[in-house]
Amino acid sequence: MSEPQNPERLLPRAFFARPAHEVAPDLLGRVLVSGGGEDLVALRITEVEAYEGEQDPASHGWRGPTARNAVMFGPPGHLYVYWIYGMHHAANLVCGSEGESHGVLIRAGEITAGEALALTRRPAARSHRELARGPGRLADALGITRALNGTDVCAPDSPVRATTGAAPLPSVISTGPRTGISRAKDVPWRFWTTDDPTVSPYRAHKPRTRTRRLGPA
């Protein structure tokens, strides 16, 4: 009967049709929305990382297309979800041109709507700022799983949408090396909103101790 009073202002696909390291800082302050009505959860993005396909040894697209990374090679403005460490999901937004495999990992943010639902999905969170502080936590808070891999975030009827966010966008942005990777450690493609409490702590890659080693007697 009536239009919503605050229609979502979606980011246009052209926003994502640029190299990931250019899109990444522009995503800070934008709002990712999952679900709708009673099930809506919104997240103001505070931390991201860029990955640039076959040029970037740290990117999932580095060695070319596979079943897992196929969405990254598709058109921009889609959600690429992967499963890692046997227990976490991570959400990325596909950037660049079709045929490339650029993406921005959404690492952290502040929940700005639907906090009660986010908390039921993240019962371990001890405070507001921990609800989506880190990529695995963020995916949990938004209810993002591999079932949503390939979702078009530029379409109003999608289960996950990328919106412009409210002005003013963050005025101070920090940059540094990406977190938890073993290759291309020095590329400064992690971007975050300076001094925001929801930004995750930096962790260097730590090679894991051998699962088990049975040496000869």
Place this chain on the structure above:
DNA sequence: AGCCGGATCATCT
């Protein structure tokens, strides 16, 4: 506040 180890499985070698 910071470091360490364990959990746990899809993906690729």
Place this chain on the structure above:
DNA sequence: GATGATCCGGCTG
């Protein structure tokens, strides 16, 4: 068969 774009709890200080 090893590794990983991580998280959490327990310990140290």
